Amino acid sequence: MMATLDDLLWSYQSLIYGLGTNAILGLSMYAVLQLGQLSLGQAAFMGIGAYTGALLTLRLGLPFPLVLAAAAMVPALAALVIGGPTMKLSGVHLAIATIGLGEVLRVAYINTDAMGGALGLSGIPEKSTFAIIFGLLAVILAGFILASRSKIGRACEAIREDEAAARVMGIDVSAYKMTALVISAALAGLAGALNAHFSSFIGPNEFAFEAAVSILSFAILGGVTTPFGPVLGAFVLTALPELLRPFHDFRLVFNGLIIVLVVIFLPRGILGFRIRRTGG
Amino acid sequence: MLTVETLSRTFTGLIAVDDVSFAVTPNTIHSLIGPNGAGKTTLFNMISGLLPPSGGTIAFQGGDITALPPHRRARLGLGRTFQNLRVFGEMTVLENVLTGMHPRLGVAWPLAVLRSPAARAEERAGLAKAQALLAKVGIADHARRPAADLAYGDQRRLEIARALASDPALLLLDEPAAGMNPTETAALGDLLLELRQEGLTILLVEHDMGFVMRLSDRLTVLNFGRKIAEGGPAEIRDDPTVIEAYLGTKVARKLAGAAA
Amino acid sequence: MLAQQLFNALVLGSVHALFALGFTLTFGVLRVINLLYGFYVAAGAFAALVAVQSLGLGLWAAGAFGVVVAGLVAVVCDFLVLTPLRRAKAPELSSLIVTLGGVLLMNSLMQIVFGAEVRRFPARLLGQDAVTIGPLVVAPIQLVIIATVFVLVALLFWFMERTRLGTAIRAVAERPDTAALMGVNVGLVVAGVSFLSAALSATAGILIGLNFNAVHPYMGEPMMLRGFAIIIIGGLGDIRGALVAGLALGFLEVMTAGYVSSNLKEAVAFTALILGLWLRPNGLFGRASGKRA
Numbered sequence: 001m002m003a004t005l006d007d008l009l010w011s012y013q014s015l016i017y018g019l020g021t022n023a024i025l026g027l028s029m030y031a032v033l034q035l036g037q038l039s040l041g042q043a044a045f046m047g048i049g050a051y052t053g054a055l056l057t058l059r060l061g062l063p064f065p066l067v068l069a070a071a072a073m074v075p076a077l078a079a080l081v082i083g084g085p086t087m088k089l090s091g092v093h094l095a096i097a098t099i100g101l102g103e104v105l106r107v108a109y110i111n112t113d114a115m116g117g118a119l120g121l122s123g124i125p126e127k128s129t130f131a132i133i134f135g136l137l138a139v140i141l142a143g144f145i146l147a148s149r150s151k152i153g154r155a156c157e158a159i160r161e162d163e164a165a166a167r168v169m170g171i172d173v174s175a176y177k178m179t180a181l182v183i184s185a186a187l188a189g190l191a192g193a194l195n196a197h198f199s200s201f202i203g204p205n206e207f208a209f210e211a212a213v214s215i216l217s218f219a220i221l222g223g224v225t226t227p228f229g230p231v232l233g234a235f236v237l238t239a240l241p242e243l244l245r246p247f248h249d250f251r252l253v254f255n256g257l258i259i260v261l262v263v264i265f266l267p268r269g270i271l272g273f274r275i276r277r278t279g280g
Numbered sequence: 281m282l283t284v285e286t287l288s289r290t291f292t293g294l295i296a297v298d299d300v301s302f303a304v305t306p307n308t309i310h311s312l313i314g315p316n317g318a319g320k321t322t323l324f325n326m327i328s329g330l331l332p333p334s335g336g337t338i339a340f341q342g343g344d345i346t347a348l349p350p351h352r353r354a355r356l357g358l359g360r361t362f363q364n365l366r367v368f369g370e371m372t373v374l375e376n377v378l379t380g381m382h383p384r385l386g387v388a389w390p391l392a393v394l395r396s397p398a399a400r401a402e403e404r405a406g407l408a409k410a411q412a413l414l415a416k417v418g419i420a421d422h423a424r425r426p427a428a429d430l431a432y433g434d435q436r437r438l439e440i441a442r443a444l445a446s447d448p449a450l451l452l453l454d455e456p457a458a459g460m461n462p463t464e465t466a467a468l469g470d471l472l473l474e475l476r477q478e479g480l481t482i483l484l485v486e487h488d489m490g491f492v493m494r495l496s497d498r499l500t501v502l503n504f505g506r507k508i509a510e511g512g513p514a515e516i517r518d519d520p521t522v523i524e525a526y527l528g529t530k531v532a533r534k535l536a537g538a539a540a
Numbered sequence: 541m542l543a544q545q546l547f548n549a550l551v552l553g554s555v556h557a558l559f560a561l562g563f564t565l566t567f568g569v570l571r572v573i574n575l576l577y578g579f580y581v582a583a584g585a586f587a588a589l590v591a592v593q594s595l596g597l598g599l600w601a602a603g604a605f606g607v608v609v610a611g612l613v614a615v616v617c618d619f620l621v622l623t624p625l626r627r628a629k630a631p632e633l634s635s636l637i638v639t640l641g642g643v644l645l646m647n648s649l650m651q652i653v654f655g656a657e658v659r660r661f662p663a664r665l666l667g668q669d670a671v672t673i674g675p676l677v678v679a680p681i682q683l684v685i686i687a688t689v690f691v692l693v694a695l696l697f698w699f700m701e702r703t704r705l706g707t708a709i710r711a712v713a714e715r716p717d718t719a720a721l722m723g724v725n726v727g728l729v730v731a732g733v734s735f736l737s738a739a740l741s742a743t744a745g746i747l748i749g750l751n752f753n754a755v756h757p758y759m760g761e762p763m764m765l766r767g768f769a770i771i772i773i774g775g776l777g778d779i780r781g782a783l784v785a786g787l788a789l790g791f792l793e794v795m796t797a798g799y800v801s802s803n804l805k806e807a808v809a810f811t812a813l814i815l816g817l818w819l820r821p822n823g824l825f826g827r828a829s830g831k832r833a
Contacts, residue, residue, distance in 0.1 A: 038633050040640075085817035091633050092573050092776070096768045097817055100810035103765055107806045143393070150392040150399070151378075151385050158368050158379045165366040168328050170354030170383030170446055209761060213644050220637060252648035259641025263634050264624050278403045279374030279410060279423070292714075 015242055017198045020133035021191045022238045026218035026230030027140055028187035031180045033224045034148075036160040037091050039181060041082065041098030042188045042215045044105050045075035047207030049189025050196040051109065054121045057197070064127045064197070071193030072186040079185035080178075087174040094181070102208045109204035120203030121196075128198040136194070137231075140187065144227035149277045156180075188215075210252060217255045220262050223269015232271055281306040281481050282327070282450055287336035289322050296322040298505040299336070304450065304483055304498075309476055311484045311492045313516075314502035315526060320485045321363055323502070324454050327483075328360045329353045341449065355383045359448030361439035363455045363485070369428030373419065373438055376427050377410035378403075380445030413441040417471060432459040437468075450481045457488050469495055493517070501525065543675045545798050546791075551682045553790020554689040555747050559763055560770035560782040561696065562740030568713045568777030569733045571632065575639040576617055577741050577767070578760035579646045584610035584742020585749040585759060586650070589659055607742045614738030615731050617642065623730075643760075650757040659755045685747045692743065693783065696736075700779075705732050713777065762806070769813035775823020784824060 025042060032039045053071035056062045062070075082101060086093040110118045147153055158166040159173055167173050196202045214237070222233025237258070241251050262269060274280065282304040289297040297319040304310045312320045325331035327338055329350035337346045345353055359380075368376050385392075385402055392399045414420045417437040422430055427438055436456055443451055453472075457465045465488060472482060472495055486492050492499070492513075499516045501509040503525040509516060516522055559581070566574050588606030591597045597605060621642055625635050670679040700706040708724045709732065744763065749755040770789055774781025789809060797805040816823075 036631060036633060038636060082814065085814075085821055089817075089821055092636065093772070093817065093821075095573065095633070095636055096772055097814065099768060100765045100813060103762075104807045104810040107803065111803045146393045146395065150389075150395070151382065151387075151403070152389055152393060154371075154375060154379050155382055157371060158382075161368040161370060162366050164330055164350075165362065165368070166379075167330065167350035168354060168360055169380050169442070170351045171379075172349075172351045174349075210644065213640055216637065216640065220641075249652060250648075253645055253652070256641045256643070256645030256648060260621060260638055260645060263630075263638040263641065264621070267628075267630065267634065274370065277375070278407055279378050280372055 014198065015239070016130070017128060017133055018195075019235055019238050020130075020137050021195045022215075022218060022234040023137050023231040024140060024187055024191040024194070025215045026222065026234035027137075027144060027227060028184045028191065029215050029219040030144065030224050030227055030230040031184035031187065032094075032177075033219050034156050034160060035177055035180050036163070037177055037180065038095040038216075039098045039184060040095055040209075040212045040216070041079075041101040042184070043207045043209075043211035044098070044102035045078065045185040045188035046192035046195070046211070046215075047102065047105055047109075047202075048075040048078055049192030050202045050207070051115055051121070051192075052189065053193030054124045054196045054202055055115070057124060057127070058121065064132075067127075067197075068190060068193055072190045075185040075189035075192075076182045079181045083178055083181040087177050094177075099209075099212075102212055106204050106208055115204075118204060120201060122201040124196050124200045124202070126198050126200055128194045133194055133198075136190065141227055141231060145275070148227060148275045153275060153277060213259070214255055217259050219269075220259050221269060223266075223271050225268055225272055226275045229269045229271040233269065281341065282483065283339040284323075284327065285337045285339070287323070287326060287338065288334045289319075289326060289331065290334050295505050297326070297333075297502075300502065300505070300507045301336075302500045302507065302510060304481060306449075306481050307476060307479055308497035309472060309482045309484055309495050311486065311496040311499045312502060313486070313489075313492060313499055314508075317504070318502040319505040320502060321454060322505075324360065324452050324483075324485065328358060328452060351383070354446055354448075357447070357449035358452070359443035359446055359450070360452035361436070361443050361454055361456060363458070365432070365435045365439065367427040367430075367435050367438050367442070369426065371427055372424050373414065373427050373430065374407065374410050374423045376438055376442050377413055377445045378406050380442035381406050381410065383446050410441075410445065413444055414438075416444075417441045418467065433461070433464045436460065440471075444475075448480070450483060451475070452483045452485075454485050455487060456484070457486055457491050465491055544677065545794055547676050547678070547682075549791040549794035550787070551685055551751070551790075552794060553787035554686055555744050555751070556766055556770060556790045557783045557786025558689045558692060558740055558747075559744035560767050560774065560786045561693070561779060562737035562744075563767045564771045564774065564777055564779060564782040565740075566733060566737040567771065568779070569709055570622070570730060572622060572635040572639070574618075574622070574737075575636065575643045575764065576614070576621075576646065577639075577737065578764035579643050579650075580610045580614055580738040580741035581745030581748070581760035581763050582647070582650060582755070582757050583613055583745070584738075585745040585755045586654060586659075586757075587742070588746045588749070589661060589755050592661060603743070603746050606746050607739045610742030610745075611735040611739040614734045617646075618730065618734040626730075647757055647760070654757060656757065660753050661750060661755070681750050685751060688743070688747065692740070696740075696779075705729070709733055766809045769809040769816070772813055773816040773820070773824060775825055778823055778825060781824045 025046060029042055049071035052074045053067045056067045056070055082097050083094065086097050109115050115121065155166065155171045155176060158169060158171060159176055163173055218234040218237055219230040221237060222229030222231065224230065241248065285301045287297060287300045300323065312323065314320055322331065326333045329348060333346065337344055339345065340353065340356060340358060345356065368379060385406060387399045387402050411420065411423060414423055417440055419434050419437050422434060427435065430438060436459065440456060457468055460468060469491055476482060496513055498512060499510065500507060501516060501522050508521050508525060509519045563577050566572065566577060584606040587609035588602045591602035591605040621638050622635055625638060670677050700710060708729050711724050712726060712729050745759065748759065766789060770782055770785045774785035789812060792812065793805050793808045796808050
């Protein structure tokens, strides 16, 4: 039994690890989308985490837990700078403010020799294990479930449904939005570092627009009424291309099509149920 | 209780509220009336903090709140309902009321997330209080239904229960009787009088003149964004400026009828 | 040297401004950030290219063909994707997300159909070599660009101020709820704005394609990033702001490339965007206006 599991892990290792990190990315999108906010900087935050993590491991040889912590913190700081001015404005502003981040960082990576330039960074030691990735995923998912069942989740749902009404109910909407964006950036950074430490290579072009839209499609497909949605969405959209290899060229077409169809026909995603909480 | 001084608001090329001052006395029902477009909802939005004024000040319970964000005003005891129903449609009726209680739930967030005994006790107490509020406004039967499924009048009552959940000192009601039948309107009137009896202060915007005249201790009349009259129901009923403002409308006939 | 830089900035900035104009117009009227707008850049440029290569049309005819094709594609896309959401009164972000999926879908399809490589217009189309005018070296196409942009902007202002459809568009932009009551045909306005804005986007795409003589499926993406910066700095929905911010961004980019480093050119728009959000969140000419509740 253990032997077969080992075999499975071995032959599909990068796919299975990818399921885990993409699920974390899906949850990072959930953190903002559940407030009705859209960040298109998730891929960029992931990239910041990946580069931070890879550089700390390669150049300083820091222990892995410390590397992961830093990889979560640096993008969180970036989120403060980007998100600060947009919190009092409409949701459209945050989407726009984050959309260009990936592009400008790509230029920065390419032009910085210390970050490997256009060649990227390779030879990153494989420190991410199945236990670390899925252990972190479980902790994050549990955290989101608990939060969404509490008064915090109630406030978040109120903000998503009607921001002005939520403000008048005494909910500090700006603080919720800012916190959500920072958490979301930290999780994306964490996923980026985990990813870098099993793919062993990162390049400047991996964290651009298409990656951001892919992360969005995880959350849209699964739906954001519960934290389970984005995890399921990430699993489906990560596994599907592997099963449909002959159609690999159509992967992005498919991702785009999913978003369009789900938003129009299944606005709550494929997992549209509500979380149960007091009075529910 | 609430003092509004020389409050103004302009939108691009349009003066919605122009230099309006009035004061609401504690433990009264104070009505804002005026024809459509008189600036009543704009005034409400400024008082609750959703819209920054172009000029003037708002004081609440002795403190200047002009620059405070809406959630801080709610914490100070300012509650409101909306003219265009804004219940949280996907939540249950009870959850809506619990959301209104948000500023009064004091347990720190980590404890709330981890469901500590204190947090559970707080949620239980909140649930009991929410159920009592629903009974008070008369929609206890619908407690576990999604709010969007409620009939129009019941959604209005839910908004009132949700606003009451934060134990406000002053409640702003924006056309609470709109879409209600005469029986429901009468029941709503009784409820508001009962709330005043219990010590609540109410600032009311309503088009149903019979309702307004029955309930109000004092009225402020707006027209084209300006205050044109203020006084008790009897004074307002006989005020020629008020009758002129409403000239040719159904309300004018009603006012005339009430005076006769 | 400086004069030449200023001239180049004028060429680049006027194309930016033209592009952002349609973008901000869509937002002003439809209240939607339509990311498909970037796709119409490439759609127009490819349609014009096909018109030249397969239909044998000349420069102006091919340009007009590209613009009309992109406009019609926009009307169809809007009808298929955005109208259902408008009808369902979906939240603002749903429209943004759906167009985001749409642009990924369309760009990827275009890459599959046309290939990823850069295509070029035949050299005969672009006219003679550059000429020297005083201190300036000017390519004829650059003059075409400036002239086109100025004529189109003037036409747009005339259209918005003097025609019935233009007046209706402004009415919807300013008072969406009451416009319908005043007898404005909202469906027609929506289609009109979709066509008009996509036509502007396509024009910008064709002009860019001619200027650098390069057409490829993803040419809209960098334009979109600039467009975002311009409409935020100019103020969402503000036509005058889009013109000024578009020209200014062209100027900043050319100066950065000329005097600092050409690598940093790509970062100018985003830096300006973030600075703009911190310093003037309501745009250059924006007043402090709260959201209407």
